[in-house]
Amino acid sequence: MSISLRYAARTDIGLGSKSRNEDSGYAGPDLLVLADGMGGHAAGDMASSTVVSELISLDGESYGSDEALRRLATAVHNANARLRDEMDEDPELEGMGTTLIAFLRSGNMLALANIGDSRAYLVRDGVFSQITKDHSFVQTLLDDGRITAQEAEHHPQRSLVTRVLTGREDDEPDLSLREAKPGDRLLLCSDGLPDYVAGSTIEEIITGDGTPAQIADALIAIALKAATRDNVTVVVADVMGESDGPSNTTTPQIVGAAAAHDIGADEQDEPTSPAAKAAALSRAANAPAPSDGDEDDDAAPMLAEEGPRRFTWLKRTLVALLVLAVLAVIGVFGYAATQRQYYIAQHKGKVTIYQGISQNLGPIRLHSVNTVSDVWVDDLPSYDRSKVSSKSMTAGDREAAIGIVENLRSDMVACQAQVADGSSC
Template identity: 85%
Template structure:
C-alpha cells in the first residue's frame, strides 16, 4: 500500500535569553527532519541548519527500503563531516553540535535516524508512544533503574546529552526502519517542548482531532504558556492513504535557523530556486523577513562612517564583551548548582570489597567525577546474600540523604546476619 504525508512544521524562539533560533526543521513529501543546535556562541544555529541542509537532497527521490536507510545514514555521515569542515575553517565555531531526527519515506516504510534528545512520537489507533530513545544522562539513569519516568521529567540534569552530531568520527545515530500505516500521526519535537510540557499534556494535544497545522500551533502555544526557556520546534505529520488527497500543504516547509540561513539555496547552488525545498525557503524568507527600518536605508554605506568616528564601534565591541562575560557567568552558576544537585544524592556500591556509601551519582561528566566515597562500612560484600550482592554491584540502591543510605547499610547487615544463621542451621540463603 502506498502512503503519503500531510505535514506542518512550526518553530518559535521561546521565552529565554536566546536572541536567535538554534533549531532547524524541514517537512516535505518524503522527508521530515528536526535538529536542535547547541553551542551558543559557537554557532548552534549554524550546526542545525548545516545538517538539515545536507539532508534536503533526499526529498523527492524514490528509494527502495534498504537503499533509503543507507542513503539516510550516508547523508547524516556527510552532514557530520561538514560540521567538522566548517569548524576547521572557522575556529570560532569549534564546539558546535546538534541533535537530529530524520524520517525518510520509502513506499509504506519510514527510515529513521536519531541522535540526541530530540524526540519522535507515534499515535497509532489512539495510542501515543515515544519511538526514539534519548541519548542523555537522564536516560542512562532510567535505564539503570535509578530514577522513575516521573522523576526524569523534572530531573535537574535532563538537558545533559551524551551523543549528538559534533563532527567527530564516532558520532553515530541510531538507525531503524518502521512501517507506516494510514491513520498514523507522527510528532517530531525538540526539548523546548518535551522538557517544559508534561508528557500527558503533549499526548492530549497530539491525539486530539485537528489538522497537522492546528496540532503544531497548539503545541507551540502550550510550550510558550509553560514559559519554555528554550527554542521550541515541532513537526506534525499525518500518514495518508496514497490514493487520498493529502491536502495542504503540498510544498515543503522550512522553519527556524534553516530558513534564516537559506539552506536550500546552499544545497541547490547559486541558481534561482527550482526545487521544492528551495521554493519553500524563498516563501519562508518572504513571510518572515521584517520590513526594513528607516535607518536601514544607510545599508552597508553606514559602516565606514561609524568606523571613522570610533565611538559606536568600540561601544558595540564592549557590549559584546559584556554579553560574553554574562553568559560565561550564567554557565558557571548553572554548572555549580547542577553539580551541587548531584551531591545531594547517595548510593551504595563496593569499595575494597566492603559495602560503601558514595555521595553523588555513579557517573562521570568527562574528566569530572560526580561521586566520592562517603562512608566505608565493615560489611564484606562477599558475606551478603546473593540478591543483596547483586543490588550492591548494580549500584541501584540509592538514597536522598546520608542517614537514609546508612539505614540501607543496616538493613543489609540484618540480611547478612540472618543469612549466616540459616547457614549455621544447615540451610541455604
C-alpha cells in the same frame, strides 16, 4: 499500499535568554528533519542548519527501503563531517553540535535516524508512544533503574546529552526502518517542548482533531504558556492513504535557524517539483562563497633555476618532507592518546567537560568541548571554582567526567542551602 505525508513545521525562540533560534526544522513530501543545535556564540544555529542543509537533497527522490536507510545514514555521516570542516575553518565554532531526528519515506516505510535528546512520537490507532530513545544522562539513570520516569521529567540534569553530532568520527545515530500506516500521526520535537510540557498534555493535543498545522500551532502555544525558556520546534505529519485523496502538501517547509540562514533561497527560477525544490535548497546551502576576484591567467611564468641549485633545493625538500612524515606519525598516535582523556573547566561561564588535555602543542589544539553542563561556575563554592579554573580535575573516561560534574552540582546545591541559612561557603 501507497501513502503520502501531510505535514507542518513550526518553531519559536522561547521565553529564555537566547537571542537566536538554534533549532532547525524541515518538512517535505518524503523527508522530515528536526535538529536542536548547541554550542553558543552563533554555533548552535550553524550546527543545526548545516545538518539540515546536508539532508534536504534526499527529499523528492525515490528509494527502496534498504537503500533509503543507507542513503539517510550516509547523509548524516556527511553532515557530521561538514560540522568538523566548519569548526576547522572557524575556531570560534569549536564545540558546536546538534541533535538530529530524520524520517525518510520509501513507499510505505520510514527510515529513521536519531541522535541526541530531541524526540519522535507516534500516534497509531489512538495510542500515543515515544519511538526514539533519548541519548542523555537522565535516560542512562532511567535505564539503570536509579530514577523513575516521573523523576526523569524534572531531573535537574535532563539537559545533559551523551550523544550528538559534533564532527567526531564516532558520532553514530540510531538507525531503524519502520512501517507507516494510513492514519498514523508523527511528532518530531526539540526538548523545548517535553522539558516544559507534561507528557499527558502533549498526548492530549497530538491525539486531538485538527490538521498538522493546527496541531503544530497548538503545541507551540502550550510550550509558550508553560514558559519554555528554550527554543521550541515541532514537525507534525499525518500519513495519508490512497482513499484519503492527495495530501495537498507538496511545498517544503523550513523553520528556525535553517530558514534564518536562507537555506531555502534559490537564485534561479522557482522550482516546481519537490525534488527540484530540495535540490535548490541543497545548492543554496552548499554554494561556495563568492571570490574576491578572478585569478590572473596572465601571471608571469617562474624562471628556471640553475641545475646545481635546483638539485640542492630538491634534496632539502625531500629531507624536510621525510621529517614531517615522521613527526606526523608520532603526532597522530600522540594525539589519539590525548583524546582518551577528559578534564573539567569552564566554557562561557558554565562547568564543561573537555575531551583531551588542557595544553596545546604550538598551533595544534589538544582539547575540544565535549559537553557543556547547566551548572554555572559562579554558583560553585570558592574551592570548587578554583579547581575548575585550574583545570586540575581530570578523568580517564567520559562517564567519570560526568560523575565529577554531578559532584560539583551537589556541592553547589549544598552551598546554596548554606547561604539560604545565612552561612557562607
